[in-house]
Amino acid sequence: MADQEYLALYRKYRPVDFDDVRGRDAIVRTLKNQIISGRIGHSYLFCGTRGTGKTTIARIFARAVNCENQRDGNPCGECPTCRAILADANLNVTELDAASNNSVDDIRAIVEQVEYSPTQGKYRVFIIDEVHMLSNAAFNALLKTLEEPPSYAIFILATTEPNKLPVTILSRCQRYDFGRLSTGIIEGRLREVAQMESLEIEDKAFRYIAGAADGSLRDGLSLLDQCNAFNYGSGLLTYDRTLEILGAVDARVFGDLYRSIHEGDVTKALSVLDEILLQGRELMQFVTDFTWYLRNLMLLKASEQTAGSLDISADNLQEMIKEARMSDMEEIMRCIRVFSALPDLIRYSPNRRILTEMTIIRACRSAMDDGAEGEEMLPLEKIKNRVREMENRVYNNERSIDRLEKEGPGPAAAGAFSGGIRDDRSAAGGGGTPEASPASPAVKQELPPALPEEIKKIVENWSKYASQAPPGSRRIALTRARLSLGDQGQLIIIFDKEYGNPYLYQRRDKDEASRSRVDEDRRELQAFLQNKTGRAIEIEYRVLDRGRRITDNYVDLLSLVDSGMIRMDIETED
Template sequence: MNKNYIPLYRKYRPQTIEQIVGQEHIKKALANAIQMDRISHAYLFTGPRGTGKTSTARIFAKSLNCEKGPTISPCNECENCKNITNSIPIDVIEIDAASNRSVNDADEIIQKVALAPVQSRYKIYIIDEVHMLTNQAFNALLKTLEEPPKNVIFILATTEVHKVLDTIKSRCQRFDFKRITTDDIAKHLRYISDKEGINITDEALSYIAQNSAGGMRDSIALLDQLSVLNSADTAISVDDINNLLGRLSFNSLSNLFGAIVDSDQNKALDVLNEIYNQGNEPVQILSNMLEYFRNALILKSVGDNVSNSVVQLNAEQVKSLSAKLQNVEIHQLVSLIDKCASYIKELKLTANPKLWLDVSILDMANLTENTKLEDLQKRISMLESGGGSRVVNSSPYNTPPSPVKKAEVMRPSIKPIEQNSESIHPQKEVSQPQKVAHTEDEVLSEPVPMSKSAPSDSLKGLWAKLLENISSFPSRAILKQQAIPVKITSDEVIISIKNQSWLKQFGPEGSKHGFIVDASNAVFGKTVSKVIVRAPESGDEAIRKEQQGSTSADDDKPAPAQTPVKKFVPKPQPKNEEIQEAVDTLNVQQAAPSKKKHATDSYHSDGVNMVMDLFEGKFIE
């Protein structure tokens, strides 16, 4: 056994700034800082794992303390360079913040900072995973970070910069490390493979790079693990990587996906059992399927010209997957991704993962039927919410309906008969059906005699107009039941409400007062200077009679009976928020004390009357 074996990720760790892979912006900035002798007292390196933060910190420390430096190309031969390479803490001290995170550890650093470097130009503290420090430790280091002793440099490294206090970040020069591209990782892996004599295909190297999340260390570690499969006769392939890592091969995923999109549940279960019997865990199977669905969605959305690094597939695999997507819609792929992600959560919580794995595949394999059901549910929801194919006029009061093509239909003729003012029950005499031309939205109005006219300039007529312009259905119903118009003119509107609860809501400080103001302005076409809502007073009746004047006599004259006419009568429907307002109003009404009525009393509460008026209902005795 070779006791001196060094893992590849340590053996091929970069030793100079030029050897850093994939961080060109940081290499340039640090090199310029060294050449221009503009060295800061504190640096903050942040980025994903395996992107070179700690390695860059060591190289920077080596460049500053090299006996031939400061230089961007340390010699790696002097005692200072060798100490840093071998992690010997003389003047470059590495601290793991995860295990040295308390305020006492911070105090220890502060005490040692005051000591001069032993044999180097700078004493450099590299604090890894600095976000693990406690707030107290951060605060203890604030003053030292801001004004450290001469020749002391702090380099802080973290993968979670959002957890670092802003007061710390503001005292450091920040460098953000990016994920290394797949091509850069693959090239570096090929360099290492050739150096180590590892026989591996370029496709396998690209596959390693694609599954390393942009981290060089993870890629080199995986290559090191695969090196035990090295053979002079057979190159390491993608299948070898999948077998070693327990990942599903592309062919297995492709077969399972084909059964799903074909809605072949029997085949889907057969393929699934074959994959499961190979030792793959349920969560791993669905996770790999989720990644496959993701690639399929990108291909379906973008097309075959998408970069291989985006979909993490080679040209042959892209062609194979594209062929399976011919009869699959984008919304179906989105549905598969949603279901797969949901079942992965279930698998992590259940005591019987195999059961949920079977259920998930059967559910996803019913793709066509599920899509039809989802479409049907959406159509039902649209119909229930009034969102059908016809366009509904949002303002039925002011805009006439659009003309509709006339159609010939059979309809019985209706003959009006005389009625009195107390009961409106028209009797219909049905004769032979006759053809009547009418539009789709046209209705035949029944003859309704009017007992009294309502002149537009009378108090009664103006009050009716004002109610008509109340935009809220519940508020209109409440005012109709509770309010009494005292005076309505273009300069002044006075309304009295006896019920204190409603008076509070419709009064000057109430939430519903604006409805009355807006309606008053709409009736007269200008801003009414005074809109008063108050409790009834003794002189209200005299004011009412004064405004009515001579028009009161005209109110008693019966209007002539009307003949049936074809007329479109739009019925505005209450909106959801208005229905909720009516419910809230009822709750307020029920909460208020009320008089007990006899069981046979025909009187109904104001809240009940308001709701009946809102929905055009009627009481059945």
């Protein structure tokens, strides 16, 4: 019989008047003043997360406005009206759970009831819980009545998601936001209930239960009820037993795990995880709590003045301050990124432990890599990292090439074109058939970190541009040419010796006017490309030795077009 009469703690100790409500001083004061002054609104909207007192205050308000013996805005709880409402036997107060009664017919039934005046008391109060679950048709049916209800009708709408309500509903209600309750308020209420229930609980256990409630007093009382049931007949409820009941882990274990990650000690970090699992702790809860631990560590690293706002015991606080001082902000934030992504991975995975171990190993290796971003980086971030390395190598190679050219047997004489092709004839060289120099650098070029937009456009459209050249050797040479990028950002056009020589050298030993013709062609090509791209393009001609491939010495930009790499935008950081 006793079991049948038992009530859960959150129901047994639900506030019965405004003075018994905790943490809602502003809302309570406003509602009490309305009741005392008689300026009662016709529609109210109570918004907030679960277990924060929305329905409780709505019921107290319904009793208070109908109470025959109000006491400073509070219901007396003794008059026939108050007793009937408490017993759910008063027809003047109607509650509707919109989560399961969300059709237009359910709302029409409410609207029909509004037409009848109260049989007992002054007001008819309609409490609609989870109102955001109503259908659009139901909202439309409610709208007119909510806008102009009878003087005796009061609507109280409660919701956890006010953003889902139509604006037309929001504009017709007085809105009250029920934020999460502080840990201190929840802990104080838990102590009151424990005292009334004659429960013996450690202070540290109170603090943990209050923190685990996550701002919901109802959740806190439910957790206290759960712990009390587990500890029934065992005397004092200790902190360790509380952790065991709730499947949670002590903050000291989180400290051990973080120090192992900081030191890059994979063996020790995995042993900490193994110990936690052997104790039967819930893996998802462990990951969530450890991420929260890292968050507190990050705030302490940012400023130790934030310690007062953190829900941490004095003993754990000193240890966390030490850990924050030995770490850098990037390391802590890297761990937060890694472990924040883990819950989504393991939520529906049959291999939760494996994924958690992989994450811990990744975090340890990231800590061992001095300044490395770790494997958790997105592919684009890894590409950026590789590009930065390539920039350094290209820069060093270019300096080596410049030094070799300066220290060599002597610079090659200018060729037929002032800014163009190189050859190996000396400045005073005589006649004979000219031979093109392998104008290739000693070290192979690498992919530039980022192609200029104008070069990228030329490369992507080169086939079309080359086909617009005048017929003859010029078009043939340009069509068969390959493209690369010089160290000064110039466009290098590399000709095959078989097709390039007839075009470039056919006038080399003739009069000056004939030789300048090719140079004029180059300037025309520069003007043509500038017209297409909107930017001035410097062009350099080179000829590839017979038997050599372009990839031996150059980055062939045209081949990158075929592979799709040239269209990939790569952002670099300074």
